[in-house]
Amino acid sequence: MAESIVFGDLLDDPDRLFTSLHTVLFGMGAANLVLRAGIVERLLAGPATTEELAALGQVPQGELARVLDFLVGHAVLARQDDGHWLATPRTARLFEARGYLANCESSALMNSAWLPALRAGHSNFAEYFGQPVFAYFAANPERGALFGEFMGWMTRRVIRFLFASHRFQPFVTVADIGGSMGDLLLAVLAEYPGTRGVLFDLPETLALARPVIAASPLAERVDLVEGTFFEAVPVADLYLMKQILHDWTDEECRTILATVRRVIPARGRLVVIDHILSDPPAPDEAQSTDLAMMAWAGGRERKLAEFAALFAATGFAIERVSRNPAGHSVIEVCPV
Template sequence: MSRVPPVKVVRAATAVRTALLTLTRRMVPPEIGLLELASGFMGTQAVYAAAKLGIADVLADGPLSADDIAAETGSDPDATYRLLRACVMFGLFTESADGRFGLTPLGSGLRSGVPGSILPVILMLGDPQYQGPWGRLAYSVETGEPAVEVALGKQLWEYLDENPEFAATFNNAMTCLTALDWPTVVAAYDFTPYSTIVDIGGGHGQLLALMLGASPTAKGVLQEREALVGPAEAQLREAGVRDRCRIESGSFFETAPSDGDLYVLRRVIHDFDDEQAVEILGTVRRHMPRGSTLLLLESVVPAGNTPHFAKALDLDMLIFVGGRERTERQFTTLLDRAGFRINRILPTVSTLSLIEAVPGR
């Protein structure tokens, strides 16, 4: 595992990058800057098309011409060249004087099955079933309601249950994001003091497997919907920790395991409005043994003009599930209502923070 840089270093680098971006925007007329901003969807779809065609894998062994790439991907040669040329502008590929295209470090993130790949995330972000609800953002802002039902005809979780292909795309992206966040999480938090780690709403079980890997003597409990029990079984078995785990199906609105000393919820609370979030946390609180700890892995929205990805992700929550990203004050209020007291909030170099809380009454 590569060494994770200190949070202060990353924040300083982010501040420099933000200052440079601000300066760049000020150097162009406002109407041009606005046009460039609104055209960002073109980059999204170009990256998605390159990912869908598997171009990065084709270029893994070295530069090729557009015709050769098209032959490998089964795409139209002229249209493939035009896509490659645009992707050069976005920094994914290079074009040499002899007309061959090569892979950049940025484009290498689109390769499949290699460390650092975010291919599953790109395949979700560019999917028409993901982009469609984003096209209805104005509806959500006007009504305060999720746009996903207008765009897809159903609530997100129901849609995923009925569309297994997109559900696989969605779950693969979530698994990839968990792996992407993990080095920053384990660099900030020590899991070894805990004997039983409970992962509530833990999807396919990847995070639980990683936590058990960081705490070799601990046992694990995964609570998830019945539909995900099978995939979780396979994931935990593949990770070599199935014999240390118990899987429970059930709704976190109704029940939670009662034998843990660390209860972890990763990006669960942001899926819900305040009343539902308090209900979930209250259920966990009622089932936690005395002396146990709650750990939320969530983004914490900074105040004022400070840039943070959570401010955009907040709109994603509004569109798809009616949830929200929260500030430190909002988390404090939420946890207090559910009977918890925050011990500490640990920032990481990713967009996540670790919110550690204990029963407060």
């Protein structure tokens, strides 16, 4: 389990404060530069010279070499004695995290507008980028695709915990509501043979997910259904909602949950995968993600009692909770 970082502890040591934040800030910038320039992907295919990488990224050789030196110094890349740059196992991990790193860059930008955003009554994202996050992604599909990759990366983080700590009772059809690129759904279908899945999301999201699903050996077990969870969802006996409710206000969450409640079978189950805020507050992932949700979309993380109130108001009752101290927890509810 990752050790929690207590921000207040950094303030006790000016040297640690500077080194930690300086490294993260410029490390993130360097990582996004080489990812966006295609340099990481090129190095994963084999060693390359500075001249070749500079031409690929259309950047000056001298400045690029300094960025690459930083990444070598921080054990992300390596350099051969003949001057060729090459990938390491961490280079592949950097490539896998590209969606998250792009979203970190957006967070850093929009957080400069936090105070005026609060005063204006909307999210940091809307204040800085001029429109709400999902409208922005619809208008900028390349950024929407990166966000989808980020969601897939987050899914891979939680899958091991989910399958080890929260086994599902027998089911025939599982519907992943707002399932983005289908990473969670495909993992569940692989883990539970003989089942079928429904990937439910907005049309523009499914347009990105369709080739991913088609390339999967499980494609014949997946149906793609377009729609909005504010209006209607497909029928299934197991529903998944990963990182959905935290995007929305309590009133909007009640609307989403009521939509599922209208069609869920009597023996059906709804599984909500989200952070659960500790009470009293603790320096864990849930606390920082709560601020991230405020900044990105005006959403929030919730305490278990707050989840329970949402479920009770929409005809559900909590049946099982698997708390994950290192990330997303799992709340399974049933209709009452």
